[in-house]
Amino acid sequence: MYRILSIVGFLVIFQACQKSGFLDQTTTTSLNEESTFSDSANAMAFLNNIYSNMGFASDPKRFNGGSYAAGLEASCDEAEGPNASSSNGFIQFATGTVNPTVVPDDAWRASYNNIRAANQFLKHLPVIPFSNSLKQTSKAEAHFLRGWYYFMLLEHYGGVPIIGDSIYTTEDQMPQTRNAFSSVVNYILDECDSAAAYLPVTQTGSNYGRASKGAALALKSRLLLYAASPLFNDGGIAKGIDGLDSIVAYPDTDPTRWAKAAEAARNVIALNAYSLYVDSTTVSGQLGYGFMDLFTKRYNTEYILAHMMESNKYLESLWDVPSRGGSGGPVPYQEMVDAFPMANGLPITDPNSGYDPQNPYKNRDPRLDYSIIHDSTLRITYGANQPTPVTLYWNTKVSPAVAASGDAVHKGTATGYYIFKMIDPDIINNGIGTSPRCLPLIRYAEILLNYAEAQNESVGPDNSVYQAIEAIRQRAGLRPYTLPEGMDQGQMREAIRRERRVELAFEGFRFFDVRRWMIADSTDNQMMHGMEVDRGTTVSYNEFNVRKHNFKKAMYLWPLPLSEISKLPGLKQNPLY
Structure with a gap:
């Protein structure tokens, strides 16, 4: 359950993040416990390394097997993963x-x-030669990090063993009992409060990327939203299973949990430290450009917590089209494309939306083009040091044939689409240049969506719910961005879920959202589709089957690995496995 982590192993080579930042590459040798924590630089490096895995759960290469890598987007109804076999x-x-x-x-x-590493740091903190103020803030960071990793456990498994400040060795008897769901929630809340009390509202300069008060309050917002959701109430999928209903969920239902979630998001908003990143001037007349541009910025007003990286081509190498040096996968499903509304904000299924199936990408929500590369997408390439627009086509019937035909459906993409979100349009993987990007872990748009959902479930679609959702739609470039007046709670619920799906696409949210809403047995239990474009005498769009997704009720939670239960047979496995 708890592997013994060598301090030397933590400090040999750190995962690189930011130049002139707190996660610079560091090489150390001949370290032991005493030399690590008796030296301020080594001790800080130890703390910094706990940050390096913060983004593992939503990482685009989370599931990396040889040359085939994908993340949670390929584990739900967002995208088809590479190499079906x-x-x-x-x-x-x-x-x-x-x-x-x-x-x-x-x-x-x-x-x-x-979590064990955070405990090691906190144990040795009294002897680390830090100033008193640095001891206080670094202690708060360790509490935040510990809360962060417990939340990762909670969203995957439900209640898990809380080890407190213990640091177990191979000779120790470790706990074999999973704590109640409510206990884990309360523990994480306490960790966030301990962090928020001593951290600055935001981090700047070389400390950008470290935990802040804003990040601690934002984690509370995410936690309480999950805790109020259907999956984690009334026993969840363990309802009626004695001994598990209180481990994987609250055994009861309490509507006030939504009010607490709304308050937590409101507390982040009230900091007035964050805002949606809006850019309406860089590209004249290009609505919603800020939604695309924010992901290429190292610093912006929207990131509350980010996974820091060196200048990189991380996403260009993974998601971009093969003709630009990308591996081309995972690739979005037609279902994901269809989730984006029209530019007027109406779903494409609305008869008044103006959607034309013979011109399906015209007049759509600008976030579609900023998130997904489709047939006839216009991309910039560079020749003789001059940017030139090139239209990418996905089939070989284009006359004359274009170089990008190798990106075609059934060749470079299994669905007819590629992920474009967070890709830097100025970077080509097989060319020169890198992006200063870092990957978002918490951004302000999520907090607005958290607030809207919790407030709507608590009191209904009041004016503040409209304001939160319309702010996101306005930044996205929808015109009009306003929602219909007089929506009831159910209608607003569906609007919020649609908005959350497209705004947070490919950031690791959809996999868990459909579970906590308990709709995955529908969304993840259906045939997924792609799109072929035939450019013969006339242009036609032909939807085709890609993969039948299968979902079992047990999959609302992850199973505890058998290897861990074998070591600790007292651990109860999650329901239905």
Whole structure:
């Protein structure tokens, strides 16, 4: 359950993040426990390394098997993962074959490894030669990090063993009882409060990327939203199973949990430290450009917590089209494309939306083009040091044939689409240049969506709910961005869920959202589709089957890895596995 982590192993080579930042690469040798914590630089490096795994759960390469890598986007109804015959984690969830024997153990292993490291840091903090103020803030950071990793465990498994400040060795008897769901929630809340009391509202300069008061309050917002959701109330999927109903969920239903979630999000908003990133001037007349541009910025007003990286081509190498040096996968499903509304904000299924199936990408929500590369997408390439617009086509019937035809459906993409979100349009993987990007872990748009959902469930669609959702739609470039007046709670619920799906696409949210809403048995239990474009005498768009996703009720939670239960047989497995 808890692997013994060598301090030397933590400090040999740190995962690189930000130049002139707190996660610079560091090389150390001949370190032991005493030399690590008796030296201020080594001790800080130890704390910094706990940050390095913060983004593992939503990382686009989370499930990495050889040359085939994907994340949670390929484990739900967002995208098709690469290499359909592989046995990666994303295939297991897509096909419904996940079980305790084969499930990836990263959520359990990485979380407890880092919780143990936080405990080591806190144990030795009194002797570390830090100033009193630095001891106070670094202690707060360690509490935040510990809360962060417990939340990772909670969203995957429900209640888990809380080890407190203990640091177990191979000789120690470790706890074999999973704490109640409510106990884990309360523990994380206490960790967030301990952090928020002593951290600055935001971090700047070389400390950008470290935990802040804003991040601690934002984690509370996410936690309480999950805790109020259907999956974690009334026993969840363990309802009627004595001994598990209070472990994987609250055994009862309490509507005030939504009010607490709304208050937590409101507290982040009230800091007045964050705002949606809006850019309406860089590209004249290009609505919603800020939504695209914010992900290429190292610093922006919207990131509350980010996973820092060196200048990189991380996403260009993974998601971009093959003609630009990308691996081309995972690739979005037609269902994801169809989730984006029209530019007037109406769903494409609305008869008044103006959607034309013979011109399906015209007059759509600008976030569609900023998130997904489709047939006839216009991309910039560089020749003779001059940017030139090139239209990418996905089939070979274009006359004359274009170089990008190798990106075609059934060649470069299994669905007819590629992910474009967070890709830097000025970077080509097989060319020169890198992006200063870092990956978002919490951004202000999520907080607005958290607030709208919780407030709507608590009191209904009041004016503040409208304001939160309309702010996101306005930044996205929808015209009009306003929602229909007089919506009831159910209608607003569906509007919020649609908005959350497209705004947070490919950021690791959809997988858990459909579970906490308990709709995955529908969204993740259907045939997924792609799009062929035939440019013969006339242009036609032909939808085709890609993969039948299978979902079992047990999959609302991850199974505890069998290897851990074998070591600690007192641990109760999650329901239905």
